[in-house]
Amino acid sequence: MFRDAALMAGKDLRIELRSRVALNQILPVAVLILLLFGFALDPDSPVLTRATPGLFWVTVLFVTVMAVERSFSLEAADGVRDALRLSGLHPGGIFLGKLAALAVQLAAVQVVLLAGVMVLFGRELAGHLLLVATAVAATAGIAAAGTLYGVLAAGLRVRETLLPLLLLPVLAPVLIAATRAFETALDGVPSDGWPWFNLLAVFALTYTGFGILAFGPLLEDS
């Protein structure tokens, strides 16, 4: 299963490297959202500094919807899904592979966004260990839920509108937990943030486990 996952992730990332959709479209949109928050909340006001963790994760969620769309539009071409079904790859492996490729892209976006909030919002980074741990756990959870809901909406004519409606409420716990953990890390009291990290880890494990189980039947009729 893990060998299949590596194959799948490699395929998705190679397509991304060659097509540069993530780099040329998704990443600029993420930075654009940060700039819009700046315009809306007035760059000089302390609100922007205080709201940084929330704005950061809201931006990540918006980007996730686009990245999931992109991840499954790769498989939308004629016959690709049939080929995937006939390839003999383990469905759980396909799920993990797509999850990994999505997580790598989201992680790259987050690095740029963190640099963005440092420069644009004037926020100093503190509590590095908690920041990194939160980002890893949250990214895993977001990618797992994103991949699962991506295949749920795949192949439907209404997928662009259906995906955010299904995915964003499900990601609400991640938004809450990741925002609180970032807040405590940036405020310099990381010890308060670790329970939030635990929630993120439970979320990621739940969705990854369920995704591995459910991906086969979903792929069958997508």
Add this chain to the structure above:
Amino acid sequence: MTTPHSSLSSTGPSSTGSAATRTLGIVCLAAMALLVFLAFVASPRDAVQGDLVRLLYIHPALAWTAYLACFVAFGASIWHLAKRTEASDVLAHSAVEVGAVLTALTLATGSIWGRPTWGVYWVWDARLTSTAMLLLLLLGYLALHRIDAAPEVRSRRAAVVGVLLVPNVVLVHQSVEWWRTLHQDPTLARRDFDFATSDLFMFTLVYSVVVMTLVFTWLLIHRFRVGWLALQADELWLDAAIEARRSEAETEADTEPEPVASTPEGGTP
């Protein structure tokens, strides 16, 4: 109702009522009447909340049945993923639909109670937010169940969302607990009602939960039957269409020796 479809009627209902549900309906009506009497006539005004306390005879009961609906949908969805029966899909869909209405009513009654008590219709209270999120999840399920796809595809995908309903409610609820410890919210403290002050208050509260559970059961059974009959009607329509096509092909075969199976959809001779 005309003759029920043979392949379906053996395992499902053929009308929306039966002696049992009619009895249940009458019991529900009588129980509701007693609840109205207890809530508006028998029980006294609250010293602090005044007549507003009467809203609490319906609001927690609505919230409880909304959660119950989610658990029914969860169970039915697992059943559907395991056995892929039509009944499990109809049951899950019915539970989610009734649950969405109950969740919306929970939010509405809560807001009506909150305006005079807290001074606002909406607070970013942990419980309110998680309930609103639950409503969105249920609406997502209903949207997915309404997509333009083959019935099996639709049902299976909706079942996956149905299974995810409960873990997500638990997760949101858990985050709520942690949220409360970090951010002390005075509005939540008011939920610790002092039940010892009035035995009748406590009795009516518990009784309302029992009544609403009965009403929920009645609604669910009827919604399930309507869903089942809709399925049956679809199958009957399909059977009629196939029959019409076949007789059309036979008359064509009588007049000219053409292959029978290649008659296109809606084709005229």
